[in-house]
Amino acid sequence: EADIYQTPRYLVIGTGKKITLECSQTMGHDKMYWYQQDPGMELHLIHYSYGVNSTEKGDLSSESTVSRIRTEHFPLTLESARPSHTSQYLCASSRSGNEKLFFGSGTQLSVL
């Protein structure tokens, strides 16, 4: 079992709210990622980080932002949630030089 944790597991909020999805890993991995996944569909990379104070946007355009102040923590923030943000958000991490990703259980976000 990989030691990567996401909270909350489920979140239902109203339009316009600011939310932060938490992701923490205890493996000391340098690389961390956020993927967005609609039901039964492929994963789309929205943000990644190769270390502290390093963040990059992924292939899928996203209105979210991320920060990496500590190695183990990679939160994702939506300043103003909209129904189009309804999706599952998966956090992952990997060791530098190794592309094998370990995933958290995901946050299922529903914006009403």
Place this chain on the structure above:
Amino acid sequence: GESVGLHLPTLSVQEGDNSIINCAYSNSASDYFIWYKQESGKGPQFIIDIRSNMDKRQGQRVTVLLNKTVKHLSLQIAATQPGDSAVYFCAETKYQAGTALIFGKGTTLSVSS
């Protein structure tokens, strides 16, 4: 853009049968491939990987085959069990190049008893 794709969105098999899940990739620069299994309500879980210097790699009840000539990847599951029911994704990248994994569309495997 270039992407990794799967041939079939769903596959139904009987318990005990062998399952074959296929994946076609288009980026000839990719040299590292991973298969993930995702059960309902969970994040993807690593199954097996293969580098492009290999054609075949075996794990416990699983085998991955890589055909670089036709850019084809397959996952074989021997003696499929109900617990194998899940969505299976292939992913590709350029090994140690600092590029993130690109995931293909998943195949939903349903195993009936």
